[in-house]
Amino acid sequence: MATPRIVVVGGGAGGLELVTRLGHKLGKRKQAEIVLVDRNPTHIWKPLLHEVATGVLDSGLDEVSYQGHSKAHGYQFQRGTLSDLDREARTITLAPILDDDDSVILPARNVSYDYLVLALGSVSNDFGTPGVASHCHFLDSPQQAEAFRHDMLNTFLRYSDPERRVHPKLTVGLVGAGATGVELAAELFDASKMLHSYGFTALDSGKLDVHLIEAAPRILPALPERFGRTVHRELEKLGVNIHVDTRVTSADEGGFITADGKRIETDLSVWAAGIRAPTFLSELGLATERNHQIKVKPSLQSLDDERIFAFGDCASCPQPDDKRVPPRAQAAHQQATLMANNLTAAMQGRPLKDFVFRDRGSLISLAHFDAVGSLMRGASARSLFIEGRLAKMFYASLYRMHQMAIHGPFKTGMTVVVDGLNRFLRPRMKLH
Secondary structure, three states: OOOOEEEEEOOOHHHHHHHHHHHHHHHOOOOOEEEEEEOOOEEOOHHHHHHHHHOOOOHHHHOEEHHHHHHHHOOEEEEOOEEEEEOOOOEEEEOOEEOOOOOEEEOOEEEEOOEEEEOOOOEEOOOOOOOHHHHOEOOOOHHHHHHHHHHHHHHHHHHOOHHHOOOOOEEEEEEOOOHHHHHHHHHHHHHHHHHHHOOOOOOOHHHEEEEEEOOOOOOOOOOOHHHHHHHHHHHHHHOOEEEOOOOEEEEEOOEEEEOOOOEEEOOEEEEOOOEEOOHHHHHOOOOEOOOOOEEEOOOOEEOOOOOEEEOHHHEEOEOOOOOEOOOOHHHHHHHHHHHHHHHHHHHHOOOOOOOOOOOOEEEEEEOOOEEEEEEEOOOOOOEEEEEOHHHHHHHHHHHHHHHHHHHOHHHHHHHHHHHHHHHHHOOOOOOO
């Protein structure tokens, strides 16, 4: 009997944790062939992309090579972008890989599967707003975060010359006051202080204007109101200009136009409002939502094919309260654990378990200035509100938990030591 093949498309937080579990559980024991497919050669934890965007986190130090990781953890890696699905033949098609000159490095190829898992995450949703795609930065990938960082550094350099300043202050406009927008707003003030201290720019944080624009009546609308009030207050202390109940109707090279006809001038524009699954998921012949999320059963199986699973931000998973699993990193982490067990059960002909999301709370980092969070108290709906150093400690632990899941305790412990040494050996931010 041939060894079954499990193909996981998407090496984000959930996808990488899943293939690591499957590699140890099945791959190393030759009970299944585990294959990870991703368009990028390396992984970086998506909740940290706002730190990559400001240079506080050096992606070159924190990224994980899929090829190297796969060798150590019992799975195979194939680089490529999913372009088609043939459910009858049980194959996926990967698009050609091209170099910078559009020459073919690897041609299009087919990968067969016995079980397919789609873990492709999400991207920002510009809702078709005119000008946004052309004039705004997005922070959906390490490449986009690096593009913003380079643009930010160049803008700070330009503003060091008074003759070349477009506005009295260097102005950044952030649309979307969810976690990404809020955390990036705080990180920008931290980055400006560090750039000034290193002599990179003559500008200090007093010459930085950050506009945080949110269509909802308050910032962090998906989180408890007390949470939003506290973060609102802290951001205003930093100097962030917060615009709530403000809908952006268009963007151009110089800023945003709002629904009330006002204009917000910017030097740098970032769109972090709303999320959706990648559009092409609606072209694979599987049932999807309007935002292109794949409709799945509580077992995380596609409604259309019991051999196809989806989880994380790209899946619409029903819950007992008739809601859907929220697009959060902790949900993908929990689903990866269940997915590993359900795939094993499917291979052995055993019943699959349903996924029930357990909200462990929420944490928001405001750079080195502060952190705010809430921790859920067991099975009850009550939460414990925390802020300051305790919240910062819990926030840092989230990344360590992800590292534990993909590296194990020993390597994670060594990474903590190396990170501590780098605080003294390297600049506090990436300056090139």
